[in-house]
Amino acid sequence: xxxxxxxxxxxxxxxxxxxxxxxxxxxxxxxxxxxxxxxxxxxxxxxxxxxxxxxxxxxxxxxxxxxxxxxxxxxxxxxxxxxxxxxxxxxxxxxxxxxxxxxxxxxxxxxxxxxxxxxxxxxxxxxxxxxxxxxxxxxxxxxxxxxxxxxxxxxx
Amino acid sequence: xxxxxxxxxxxxxxxxxxxxxxxxxxxxxxxxxxxxxxxxxxxxxxxxxxxxxxxxxxxxxxxxxxxxxxxxxxxxxxxxxxxxxxxxxxxxxxxxxxxxxxxxxxxxxxxxxxxxxxxxxxxxxxxxxxxxxxxxxxxxxxxxxxxxxxxxxxxxxxxxxxxxxxxxxxxxxxxxxxxxxxxxxxxxxxxxxxxxxxxxxxxxxxxxxxxxxxxxxxxxxxxxxxxxxxxxxxxxxxxxxxxxxxxxxxxxxxxxxxxxxxxxxxxxxxxxxxxxxxxxxxxxxxxxxxxxxxxxxxxxxxxxxxxxxxxxxxxxxxxxxxxxxxxxxxxxxxxxxxxxxxxxxxxxxxxxxxxxxxxxxxxxxxxxxxxxxxxxxxxxxxxxxxxxxxxxxxxxxxxxxxxxxxxxxxxxxxxxxxxxxxxxxxxxxxxxxxxxxxxxxxxxxxxxxxxxxxxxxxxxxxxxxxxxxxxxxxxxxxxxxxxxxxxxxxxxxxxxxxxxxxxxxxxxxxxxxxxxxxxxxxxxxxxxxxxxxxxxxxxxxxxxxxxxxxxxxxxxxxxxxxxxxxxxxxxxxxxxxxxxxxxxxxxxxxxxxxxxxxxxxxxxxxxxxxxxxxxxxxxxxxxxxxxxxxxxxxxxxxxxxxxxxxxxxxxxxxxxxxxxxxxxxxxxxxxxxxxxxxxxxxxxxxxxxxxxxxxxxxxxxxxxxxxxxxxxxxxxxxxxxxxxxxxxxxxxxxxxxxxxxxxxxxxxxxxxxxxxxxxxxxxxxxxxxxxxxxxxxxxxx
Numbered sequence: 052x053x054x055x056x057x058x059x060x061x062x063x064x065x066x067x068x069x070x071x072x073x074x075x076x077x078x079x080x081x082x083x084x085x086x087x088x089x090x091x092x093x094x095x096x097x098x099x100x101x102x103x104x105x106x107x108x109x110x111x112x113x114x115x116x117x118x119x120x121x122x123x124x125x126x127x128x129x130x131x132x133x134x135x136x137x138x139x140x141x142x143x144x145x146x147x148x149x150x151x152x153x154x155x156x157x158x159x160x161x162x163x164x165x166x167x168x169x170x171x172x173x174x175x176x177x178x179x180x181x182x183x184x185x186x187x188x189x190x191x192x193x194x195x196x197x198x199x200x201x202x203x204x205x206x207x
Numbered sequence: 208x209x210x211x212x213x214x215x216x217x218x219x220x221x222x223x224x225x226x227x228x229x230x231x232x233x234x235x236x237x238x239x240x241x242x243x244x245x246x247x248x249x250x251x252x253x254x255x256x257x258x259x260x261x262x263x264x265x266x267x268x269x270x271x272x273x274x275x276x277x278x279x280x281x282x283x284x285x286x287x288x289x290x291x292x293x294x295x296x297x298x299x300x301x302x303x304x305x306x307x308x309x310x311x312x313x314x315x316x317x318x319x320x321x322x323x324x325x326x327x328x329x330x331x332x333x334x335x336x337x338x339x340x341x342x343x344x345x346x347x348x349x350x351x352x353x354x355x356x357x358x359x360x361x362x363x364x365x366x367x368x369x370x371x372x373x374x375x376x377x378x379x380x381x382x383x384x385x386x387x388x389x390x391x392x393x394x395x396x397x398x399x400x401x402x403x404x405x406x407x408x409x410x411x412x413x414x415x416x417x418x419x420x421x422x423x424x425x426x427x428x429x430x431x432x433x434x435x436x437x438x439x440x441x442x443x444x445x446x447x448x449x450x451x452x453x454x455x456x457x458x459x460x461x462x463x464x465x466x467x468x469x470x471x472x473x474x475x476x477x478x479x480x481x482x483x484x485x486x487x488x489x490x491x492x493x494x495x496x497x498x499x500x501x502x503x504x505x506x507x508x509x510x511x512x513x514x515x516x517x518x519x520x521x522x523x524x525x526x527x528x529x530x531x532x533x534x535x536x537x538x539x540x541x542x543x544x545x546x547x548x549x550x551x552x553x554x555x556x557x558x559x560x561x562x563x564x565x566x567x568x569x570x571x572x573x574x575x576x577x578x579x580x581x582x583x584x585x586x587x588x589x590x591x592x593x594x595x596x597x598x599x600x601x602x603x604x605x606x607x608x609x610x611x612x613x614x615x616x617x618x619x620x621x622x623x624x625x626x627x628x629x630x631x632x633x634x635x636x637x638x639x640x641x642x643x644x645x646x647x648x649x650x651x652x653x654x655x656x657x658x659x660x661x662x663x664x665x666x667x668x669x670x671x672x673x674x675x676x677x678x679x680x681x682x683x684x685x686x687x688x689x690x691x692x693x694x695x696x697x698x699x700x701x702x703x704x705x706x707x708x709x710x711x712x713x714x715x716x717x718x719x720x721x722x723x724x725x726x727x728x729x730x731x732x733x734x735x736x737x738x739x740x741x742x743x744x745x746x747x748x749x750x751x752x753x754x755x756x757x758x759x760x761x762x763x764x765x766x767x768x769x770x771x772x773x774x775x776x777x778x779x780x781x782x783x784x785x786x787x788x789x790x791x792x793x794x795x796x797x798x799x800x801x802x803x804x805x806x807x808x809x810x811x812x813x814x815x816x817x818x819x820x821x822x823x824x825x826x827x828x829x830x831x832x833x834x835x836x837x838x839x840x841x842x843x844x845x846x847x848x849x850x851x852x853x854x855x856x857x858x859x860x861x862x863x864x865x866x867x868x869x870x871x872x873x874x875x876x877x878x879x880x881x882x883x884x885x886x887x888x889x890x891x892x893x894x895x896x897x898x899x900x901x902x903x904x905x906x907x908x909x910x911x912x913x914x915x916x917x918x919x920x921x922x923x924x925x926x927x928x929x930x931x932x933x934x935x936x937x938x939x940x941x942x943x944x945x946x947x948x949x950x951x952x953x954x955x956x957x958x959x960x961x962x963x964x965x966x967x968x969x970x971x972x973x974x975x976x977x978x979x980x981x982x983x984x985x986x987x988x
Contacts, residue, residue, distance in 0.1 A: 068330070084235035085228015087458070089406040090491035094911035097406055125228035138226040142218055145876045148884060149711030150225025151232065151407040151458025176920040183911070185406050185459050186711050187880060188887030188948075189919040 054118045058083065059127030067114040074098045074109035076117070077124060085125040085154045089183065096182030099155035100124045106162035108181070125154035128161070137161060137199040146195035148186035156182050160196045170200045211730035212720055213939070216876040219716045221709070230456045233410035233425050238484035241412065242271050244474050245332035246487070247322040247339055248496065249314035252348035252568040252904020253361065256312060256321060256341065263338040264324060269331025272481055273339060274473070275322045276309035284308060284476055287467055288441045289533035292682040293371050293542050293564075301371035304362035304566060306532040308442070308469040308476075314343070315361060315531035316570050317904055318496025323473050325481055348568040348904040352397075352505055352528045355565040361531065362566060370529050370564040371538070375546040375620055380557035381511075384520025388511035392594040398582045399971045400503035400528070400898035401891075402908070403575045404916055405710075407458020408489035409498065411471035415479040422450045422479070426471045429460040429708050430748020433685070435740050437467040437535070444475055454738040457710035461888070462574040463498045464710065465750050466535035470497075495909040500898050501575025503528035504541065504582050510555075510590040516598050516605045520557040521549060523586055527564045527572075534573035538564065543681050544579030544669070544751075550618035551587035552629040552665050552842055553609040558619045568904045574750060576888055576949040577668070584666040588954035592662060593967060602663050602958075603633060603642075622669055624840045625935045632866045632930045633665060636844035639926050640864035645848065648861075658851040659861075662958025663844060666951040670943035671756030671839035671934075688834035689753070690746050691761030693722060693769050695827040697814035699807035700732040704830075706746015707758030708738050711884075712945065713877045714754060718762055720873055721939070725766045726806055727793020744830065752841070752943030755873060756934065761833035763938045768829035773809045775823055780804055780812055839934045839942035843867035845886070845951035847959040856979030858894055858960055864926040865951065870934040870942035878944045882927045885948020891917045892949070893956035897972050915972065 054065045058081060065080050077083045077100070088110055089097035098110040101123040109122075129135035137157050140146070147153040156179065163178040164170065170178075175196045176189065184192060211217050224230050261273035286305045293301045310321040322339060326332030349358030349368060356367040385391060411426040422445050428434045431452040439447035457464060470487055478485040489497070504525050511520040527541035546560040595605040610629045617623045645661050652659035672678070675686035692704035703718050719733040736742055749758070770790055777795035778785040781802055789796045793806040813827035848862040865882050872878050895915030899907040908914040933940030953971065960973045966981050 078235075083228070084232075085230070087232070087407070088234070088488075088490075089408065089458075090911050092491065092910045092912055095406060095491070125226075129227060131223045131227055131229070134226065141226050142222040145219065145880045147222060147225055148713070148880060149405070149407065149459040150221070150230050150456065151405075153225050154228050157226065172924065173920075176922075179919040183406055183916055183918065185404060185461070185888070185916070186884045188883035188885075188917075188925065189922055190883040190924050191880060193919065193924065 052115060054114045056117050056119065057121040059124060071114040072110055073112040073114060073117045076114055077109060083124050083126050087151055087154060089151065094183070096159055097152050097155040099158040099182065101158055101161060106159050125157060136202045140195040140199035144191045144195035144198060146187060146191040152182060152184045156184060156192060160199070164200045164203055170197060172197065209724065212724035213873050215720065215874065217716055217720055217730065217874055219713050220719065221713065221715045232407055232456045232458055233412060233427050234488045236412050236425050236455065238412055238414050238486065241484040241486045242325045242327055242481065243329045243332045244477060244485050244487035245324045245326065245336045246320040246470060247324065247336050247341065249310065249317055249319045249321060251314060251343055251345050252317050252350060253346040254314050254343035255346060256310065256314060257344050258342040259322060260340040263340065264335040267331065267335040267338050269327040270335035271325040271327060273322060273324050273335065274477060274480065276307050276311035279309055279473065279476060280307065280311060282476065283443055285441055285443045287469065287472065288437065289538055290535055290684040291539035292684065293373055293538040295371045296374045301538055302365045303533050304365060308472040316568050317906055318570060319531065320469050323477060325477055325485060350568055350900050350902060350904045352503065352526060352567060355567050361568060365566065368566040370533065370566060373542050373562045374560065376559035377557055377619060378559045381520045381522050381559040384557045385511045385522065388519050389514040390512045390598060391509055392512070392590055392597055393509045394589055394593060394968055395507045396968060397970060398502045398504040398506065398585055399892060401501040401575055401896050402495055402898045402914055403461045403463035403498060403501060404494065405459030405461055405463060408491060408494045409464065409468065409470065410488040411474040412484065412486040413475040413478040414484035417482060420449050422475055423453065424450065424471060424475050425453045425455060427457050427464050428452065428454045429457070429464045429710060429750055431708065431738055431740050432706060432746045433748055434467055438472060438475070442472055444472065451741040453741065454708055460710045461576040462501065462578055462750060465748065466499055466573055491911065492909060495914065496570060496906055499534045499571050499573035500530065501572060502582060503572050506586060508586045508590055510594055512594055512598065516594065516600045516608055518553055518555040518609045521555050523549060523560040525562045527562055528569065529564050529566055530569045530571035531566060532571050534571035537571060537573040540574050540579045545583050547620045547622050548580050548583035548667065548669060549587060549620055551584065552611060552667050554611050556619065569900050576885065577946045578751070580668040580946065581889065581950045581953060584664065584950050585954045588664040588666065589957060592958040603637060606633060606665050623837060625837055626932045627840060627842050627868060628930060628932050629665060629842060632842065632844045632868055635928060635930055636846050636864050636866040639866065639928055640846035640848065640862060652850050658853060658963040660959040660963025661846065661848045662955045662962055663846055664951045664955035664958065665844045667840055667842040668946060668950050669838035670752035670841055670946065671835050672751035672753050673838055674836060675834050685747065686834065687747060688832045689757040689761045690744055690830065690832050691758065691765045692743060692830035693762060693765040695769060695810045697811055699728060699810040701726065701728060703733060703735045703762055704743040705735060705737050705758050705762055706743065706748065707754035708749045710749070712749065712754060713874065717873045717877060718759060721759055721762060722766055728806055752945040755941040756839045756937055756943045757833060757835050759939060759941065760937045761831050764831040764833050765829045768831065769827060772829065773827060776813050777804050777809045779820065779823060780809065836936045839870065841867060841869050841942040841944065841947055843947060843951060845955040847955040849956065849959040849963055851963045851978060853982050856975035856982070858973050858978055860890055860894065860923055860956065863923060865948060866928045866930060867944065867947050868930045868932055869944040870931060871940040872929060873941065879927045881944045882948045883925055885946060886925055886952045887917050887922055889949040889952025890922060890956055891915070892971060893953045894972050895921065
């Protein structure tokens, strides 16, 4: 099937086999390997991207469901030398170790901050409960998200 | 201290690629023309393979080949070895069951691979696999660890399924200590099976050049040189010099990626067989079934004390689950990484430990973060806390009465602790944890209908694995030194090669901190290379908290050699003798004339050697192999405080304090991060995580829906601090920090949970059901 979608502000037309997942399109067709796959039950959140502004687990979105959508991946929010405040905060606060969960964690945090509302430690921990990290114990992730939220004035 | 040198909180250089989605993990690598592998895995815990019919699979569109264990054996692919020979009490060698990369006649655990289907696409390989018809004759599995010796013989000739029956310590001295004891504290418990679950699943991508016979294998390994060594020397895949193993970015390991597994072996072989690159990436379900698991002990432990609470003797009997086969280092974990740690921080004069390692029809069990030392700490610290309660002594006081205070200290279980100050970490932890305020917090919880408890754990670990001579004497099949190479480029930038591998630990930052400080060059001008057998000579990789203590020591020694050589060059340039030249902060100075040269001047001269005397070689590059003289002994005190809801049995970890003595710290930010992550895994063991097989040997906890990996809202923030007694026998005074959290935390949490519940013991993980039942039982007396 033909799928037309915008990824990181560029439009793509992709011939996808039936049953193809958004994460497959991102990783295999578009070479955007910053989005990772860490499980097969939609539990780990490593594949989190923004679809029409909301965080989705791209391993659970069929290519057809993404037809016409605008998708933002980790590659689309900032680059070396021009980091997004969340990316900078993750480095500043040592919120990553192996880096594998990091893109999904950052994209989930984008959504969380973008929703507005007051964020404290408990709210960040609740808001990120769909994303596993095995390295950091979440301690520094919470700090990074709170710092970025402050800098972003509650807006992603 | 400079703002990028040793001791500075330098932001990590590796982060830039990870936070921008530019990391390069194995599954991100695609080789031209690659095919995909899908593994057929046993659905049975124990069965004979009667027949494999691949005809329909081979007729499936896109299927390139179907290969079984027999195909590998026919091509002289050997078995996967266990690299540590443990001997039983009677002096006999452990009984290692043969482990072919793909099972040949029998399968022995659910998830064991027995065939591989290669397809043009992942979907084709999977469809082909679904078309393979395998006849299994099911056999009665041995699943229960407690009853493993009474079950069927899993491997022909290995009686009672016993791999070895090992002992350490002085049995007679322990019997005498118990005979004169005023009090004996006894506990029987399980150390629960854990499934490591690095968030990146294992993966491999291999290519073979038939013209040159060169293999390239990208794989998720913590130690690519060991992978190459095993595949060359034991498995017989390829001559070592024709096999390049690359561990690119690796998404966490925690021990589970130390080992040489069937899958990368079969993938590499298949690339040669079909003449095309082959790639495989595990899904999470495969990871649960086939990654090496951790822990899984049954233990009876007894502590003999006199009336004052002085420890007289410790007697421990453990049965350790090896799973169906011996994984790469499995045999060493419940022996030399466990029994040797049972002195803990205490002067217990007599210790005796027996460990019976048995096979079961479950996934192989091997080193997982801490590897033996969490199990040892759990034994010691649960016993000590329980003894304090039984003798109505303050848990801190009973520890103080028994702390080792004079160093070096030789334990009754074969280690010599070089240094430490256990009371310093205890005092600091109690202060930070505000133990003085605990009674008030407990009253507040109780007035809200909750229970509250606090628990300590004063752990020790032996890290910096390991002095090669000792390790080989104890059965290791490899030395445990590390290599380091420091190459000064003509323009004075520096490339550092280390045999340690970073899969989250931040070596690219910490090693650059060390070298830039030593040479007085900018931090940014130092690059660290690791994880590629094609770029550095040899290495033994990262595990056992060894990268700073052993890997960085090698780099320091190599940097020292560079300075010696550079000093000779500087002396030549300054027209004086090397003995007259001082080097500090990047400047060579002739002490007689006060003339100076910068590090960059000397680096350039090394490669543009004008008028060098005949005995002075050009170039400025040195390497070393550093073999540690002893283990290092990180130690510390962890304090957990929990609140329990008696209505639901839910335990909330309210506070966790870790004060650790890691010796000198290179980057405190990174060290704190290691503690956070280790503590989270230790808390996971105590409260959430449990790998469970049913009676038929099916893994019940085979997904993230069933296995309790801690989530952000399961944990509090942690209070982390350090005390420092520098290691006495390595150049930086460092001890290692990677495993401490996972070692100290389980006992601290369970001491807190049992304190809250007022029960002597409770099995890990302290799930709501177990807690609720324990409270009901206590109420009904």
